[in-house]
Every structure is written in C-alpha cells, then in structure tokens.
Amino acid sequence: NAGVTQTPKFQVLKTGQSMTLQCAQDMNHEYMSWYRQDPGMGLRLIHYSVGAGITDQGEVPNGYNVSRSTTEDFPLRLLSAAPSQTSVYFCASSPTGGYNQPQHFGDGTRLSIL
Amino acid sequence: GQQVMQIPQYQHVQEGEDFTTYCNSSTTLSNIQWYKQRPGGHPVFLIQLVKSGEVKKQKRLTFQFGEAKKNSSLHITATQTTDVGTYFCAGHTGANNLFFGTGTRLTVIP
Numbered sequence: 129n130a131g132v133t134q135t136p137k138f139q140v141l142k143t144g145q146s147m148t149l150q151c152a153q154d155m156n157h158e159y160m161s162w163y164r165q166d167p168g169m170g171l172r173l174i175h176y177s178v179g180a181g182i183t184d185q186g187e188v189p190n191g192y193n194v195s196r197s198t199t200e201d202f203p204l205r206l207l208s209a210a211p212s213q214t215s216v217y218f219c220a221s222s223p224t225g226g227y228n229q230p231q232h233f234g235d236g237t238r239l240s241i242l
Numbered sequence: 243g244q245q246v247m248q249i250p251q252y253q254h255v256q257e258g259e260d261f262t263t264y265c266n267s268s269t270t271l272s273n274i275q276w277y278k279q280r281p282g283g284h285p286v287f288l289i290q291l292v293k294s295g296e297v298k299k300q301k302r303l304t305f306q307f308g309e310a311k312k313n314s315s316l317h318i319t320a321t322q323t324t325d326v327g328t329y330f331c332a333g334h335t336g337a338n339n340l341f342f343g344t345g346t347r348l349t350v351i352p
Contacts, residue, residue: 159338168251170330171285171342178338186339218284227334228273230287 130154134219134234141209141241149204149237151219159222159229160202161186162194164215165236171218177202178225209241248331248343256351261321263346265314265331272334274307274314279345280327321350 135150153160161176173186177196191213193205202221206213217237222229245268255261265274273292277285289298291307291314298305304317314331331343 161340163342168344170246170248170344171332173339173341176338184338187341225338227338228290228292230275230290231277231285231332231340233284233286235284 132219132221132232132234134217134237136237137235138238139240141206141239143209143211143241145209147206147209149206149217149219149239151202151204151234152200153202153219153221153232154200155221155223155232156199157221157232158199158224160196161220161231162192162202162204163218163220164188164213165218166215174204174217206239211241213239214241215239246331246333246341246343248329248346250346251344252347252349254349254351255321257323258320261318261325261348263316263329263331263348265316265343267312267333267341269335270311272311274305274311275332275340276305276314276316277330277332277342278327279330283327285330318348321348323350323352326350 132153158179162174163171165171172188174192175194177183180199183194219234220231222231248265275290276288279285295309296307302319306315328345328347330345332340
C-alpha cells in the first residue's frame with residue numbers, strides 16, 4: 129500500500145500565485161486533514177474532512193480552500209500565496225472521525241513563497 | 243483557544259542517558275497521542291492513552307497520562323542514536339480537531 133501520497137514534494141511560488149497541493153490515500157479512510165508545520169509551533173490544523181462531500185475549518189483556515197469529492201482525494205488550494213504561508217504542509221488520514229484514531233501522515237510538501 | 247505546550251523545546255543527551263518530555267494542555271483532553279518525527283520526515287504514530295492516570299510502555303519508552311487528563315509525559319530510558327527526532331504529543335478535546343504540542347527535539351550524542 130502507498131498509504132498517504134502528497135505531491136509535489138517541493139514548490140516555490142511567487143506572492144499572489146495560486147496552487148493546489150495534492151493528497152491521496154488508498155486506505156479507504158473516511159477522515160482526512162491538512163496541517164502546516166512551522167518551527168517551534170508544532171503542527172496546526174488547517175482544514176479537515178470526515179467524509180466525501182464534508183469539510184470543515186481547523187485552527188488556521190484563512191487563505192486556504194479544500195474540497196472532498198472522493199474518499200481518496202483531499203486537495204488543498206492556496207488562493208493567493210503570501211510569504212506567511214511558507215511552511216511544510218502535511219496531509220493525514222485516519223479510518224473514521226479522527227477521534228481516538230492514529231493519524232497516518234504523508235511525506236509532506238515543502239512550500240516557499242517569495 | 244486550545245494550547246498544548248511541550249517542554250523542553252530542545253534536549254541534547256549523551257547516548258545512554260535518559261530523556262523526558264512533558265506535555266501540558268490548557269484544557270482537559272479526551273485522549274493523548276504521541277508521535278515521532280525523524281529529521282526531514284513525517285510524524286509517525288507511537289501510542290495513544292485514554293484513561294486518567296494511564297501508563298503504557300514500549301520497550302525503553304514509558305508514556306503517562308495525568309490524573310486530570312491535562313498533561314502527559316514521555317520518558318526514554320538509556321537513549322540510543324536511533325531515538326533522534328522530534329517528539330510530539332497531540333490530543334482531542336472531544337471534537338474532530340487534533341491539537342498538537344509544540345514538540346521536543348531530541349539530539350543524542352554518541
């Protein structure tokens with residue numbers, strides 16, 4: 129099994145550009161989420177989804193959009209990139225609901241905004 | 243808002259010494275999970291504790307969940323170079339959001 133796959137692994141953008149970070153899982157997990165990791169701040173939840181067609185905001189949703197049209201895919205869109213969005217982005221999944229479930233993480237996307 | 247703090251932020255130990263990281267939440271947690279992230283890698287789930295006062299062991303690692311379910315600790319006995327990485331605690335407050343701690347970066351000096 130591939131588990132959770134994120135693409136691209138690295139990306140450099142200019143301020144104001146938009147892009148989509150891809151996340152796919154092949155474990156038939158209902159719950160998927162996006163985190164950003166910044167030095168000294170741990171991982172902060174951006175958006176999450178408890179199933180296809182359902183998404184909700186986490187701690188730091190501003191500047192990001194998500195959709196969940198299939199169980200497998202959960203893309204994260206940066207609408208107009210800003211330097212403050214320079215970070216490492218992790219996608220994670222778990223079987224159901226998130227609560228009491230171990231999170232399975234992808235390898236991350238390292239994003240730099242110039 | 244919900245805050246989960248970990249101390250220390252960094253820890254350097256000689257190989258063979260013990261190591262402990264502490265996790266403190268501003269609110270009561272439903273559970274506590276621990277993750278390890280190797281340098282350049284992604285977080286990997288280690289263990290989950292649910293009950294007040296619970297203690298679990300994995301070989302040289304001992305995990306505790308506080309009686310008030312607001313704090314937790316991870317203790318590693320006789321560290322090895324393979325223990326290098328950042329250790330994160332994370333907990334739910336009952337909803338779907340999993341709040342991560344700030345992490346403790348462990349360096350083991352051979």
